[in-house]
Amino acid sequence: MNRTAPRPSSLACDECRKKHLKCDSTTPPCTRCTNESLLCSYTPSRRGYRRRKTPWDSAKTAAAQKTPQHGGTSTSSFVLGDMDLNQSLPLKPGDTTPPAPSGSGIVPSDAAVFSAEAPTDTPQTIATNRSVELTRQEEERLVHLYYTHFHATAPILVPRKRYATQAYPAHLKAVVHFIGSHYTPAFDSNLLHDAVEVLLSPPQESTLHTTQALLLLSIAQHARAYHVNALATLSRATEMAIELQLHSRDAPVRYGGLDPLLQESVKRTWWEVYCIEGYLAAVHRQPSFRCNSVSLEALLPCEENAYRDGLEEPQSITLDQYDARFFADHSVAFSSACYRIEAIRILARVLALTAATVDGPDDIQSVDNAIVAWKLHLPDDKATAIDRCGDVDQMMLQAFAFMHTATVFLHFPRSELLLRVPTATDIECASAMVPASPTSAQHATKAIVASKELSDLAALPVNKYSPVFTCALVFGCIVQLSACSAHAHSCIVQHRDRVALMTGALKSLRRHWPVAGQALRKLNTIASGIFNPAQSKQSGTSSPTTHDSGIGMDATMGDLCWFDLFPPRNGTEDFTMFGTAHDIWPS
Known part of the structure; x- marks a missing residue:
């Protein structure tokens, strides 16, 4: 006699949810809690990412139940209408932040952190009744927009032609949709972000796909100026990647099986976590980052065109x-991603040097030599961010941006330019940063050259820039x-044009x-005070000109904590009184 299988319950107790086990939903206690003498309780459903259910979904659900995912996790249908979401949603991004795992390299310093285990009726959290259909x-x-505008800047997912058959889990697809929504006004990105945060609320099982989802979400949150959220999300992604040992040499086979394309996706995921965490560590003035504390055994990524066209051999x-x-008898071709990774490795050396209690001239020169050697050893086809077809090489563009940033971080704090920073003479401990070295002029020259090269990158098409290029x-x-404060009036036009170019790129990115x-x-407020002092005076926002150059300076310079954009000159000085990078990009 045929019997109809009981329909799975849409309700599960908290204990069963925590261990991802089926619950028979008897009101309390359930059978499992009774047998194991556990405290059985239920949390009201917080439904999030919902879409219309179609016959295609039912077929997909049935197929997913039979097809295991690489990495030991099972795939699930994208239909979440019957899914209970146990975690509460913050009132708005930045109100609450899940705690950063211990040992994390980047920790938001001024954020009020609330435990993920806090009661759901606390005043800091609220359930969402909104859904996305x-x-x-x-x-x-949305997937098309993601791959057209964003994928090339962080190419960790499979190429576009493999996406539909990859059976990615719901939370990763939701992140893809959320990012794609930023390139069209037809969707509410805020609503999609709220739904994604619910789907990725801890606790989450550690999987490759969850790591990818958290990583991509952290980039998008940073780009939306949710910096506290971005750091917390990135911290989760980093700890999960290390827990999965994605930095090990055998990780591609362990999580990608025998598929060369999936193996490549695994490698790219680790190195993307490494690069993003390293760069944001520099932005937020951290002396180190978590990924740089483990052994880097992971294999390096291949060229983008090889990945896009499909790999036949790993x-x-x-x-x-x-x-x-550097010392090989014959040249070996390396991918653009390799040079990008090296740029972050050198940036990590700059951060470590900045954190040292003593700045030895040999140490500074050593890092500077590494930067110059990186540039001199670039092959002809990597010497610019434009490839042989005339297109922008996204990985080389970021590699150059990271390297120029490392140059600025190394030389600007040790240069005479700090004397020319508006309002610097009014800051009590600015004298502690006055360079006494006779090489300060050389540091200034190198910092200015790096800023010029950054402006040259801004002249390239910006419609597909990574949002981290903003920094x-x-x-x-x-x-x-x-x-501008240090140079004569004859140079003002050159500086103004370069600032106009970079602010124009920011205007496009916004x-x-x-x-x-x-x-x-x-930046516009500051630049207006410098280049248009008369107009600033008429608007009542000007301040006295500096005695060095006679160029008008805007009084709002004090709103921008210049010293906090760069590492302090040595580790003995405490510049926390000037705030943090959030003064420029508040959460």
Whole structure:
């Protein structure tokens, strides 16, 4: 006799949810809690990411139940209408932040952190009753926008032609949709962000796909100027990647099986976590970052066109092979991603040098030599951010941006430009940063050259820039604006044109990412006071000119904590009184 299987319950107790076990939902206690003498309680459902259920969904659900996912996790349907979401949603991004795991490299210093285990009726949290309904056509459109505008800047997911058959879990797809929504006004990005945060609320099982979802979400949160949230999300992604040992050499086979494309996706995921965490550590003035504290055994990524076209054989290039290129008898071709990774490794050396209690001239020169050697050893096809087809090489563009940023961080704090920073003479301990070295002029020259090269990158098409490029543009503008105070009037036009170029790039980026608009407003106010002092006086926002150059300076310079954009000159000085990077990009 055929019997109809009981329909799975849409309700589960808290204990069963924590261990991802089925619950028979008897009101309390359930059978499992009774047998194990556990405290059985239920939390009201917080439904989040919902879309219309179609016959296609039912078929997909059935297929997913039979097909295991690489990495030991099972796939699930994208239909979440019957899914209970146990965690509460913050009132708005930035109100609450899940705690950063212990040992994390980047920790928000001024955020009020609330435990993920806090009662759901605390005043800091609230359940969301809003839902997101997407048709299949809308999903396809958002995926298309993601791959068209964003994927090349962080290419960790499979290429576009493999996406539909990859059976990614719901929370990763939701992040893809959320990011894609920034490139069209047809969708509410805020609503999609809220739904994603519910789907990714801790606790989450540690999987490759969850790591990818958290990493991509952290980039988007940073680009939306949710900096506290971004750091917390990135911290979760970092700890999960290390827990999964994605930095080990055998990780591609362990999580990608025998599929070369999936193996490559695993490698790219680790190195993307490494690069993003390292760069944001610099932005937030951290002396180190978590990924740089583990052994870097992961294999290096391949070229973008090879990945996009589909790999037939896995590639096994190691970091040792890359490091040996300087003294090799024959040249070996390395991907653009390899040079990007090296740029972050050098940036990590700059951060460590800044944190040292004593700045030895040999140590500074050693890092500077590494920066110059990186540039001199670039092959002809990597010497610029434009590839042989005339397109922008996204990985090389970021590599150059990271390296120029490292140069600015190394030289600007040790240069005479700090003397020219408006309002610097009014800061009590600014004298502690006055360079006494006779090489300060050389440091200034190198910082200015790096800012010029950043402005040259801004001249390239910006419609597909990574949102993290915003920070590099801000650093370039700051150096150029500082140089205006030190140089004669004959150089003003050159500095103004470069600042105008970089602020123009920020203006283009702000169409999609709020962080660019936030930085642009600050920089425009400052630049107006420098280049248009008469107009600033008429508006009542000007301040006395500096005695060095006679260029008018805006009184709002004090709103921008210049010294906090760069590491302090040595580790003995405490500049926390000037705030943090949130003064430019508040949460």
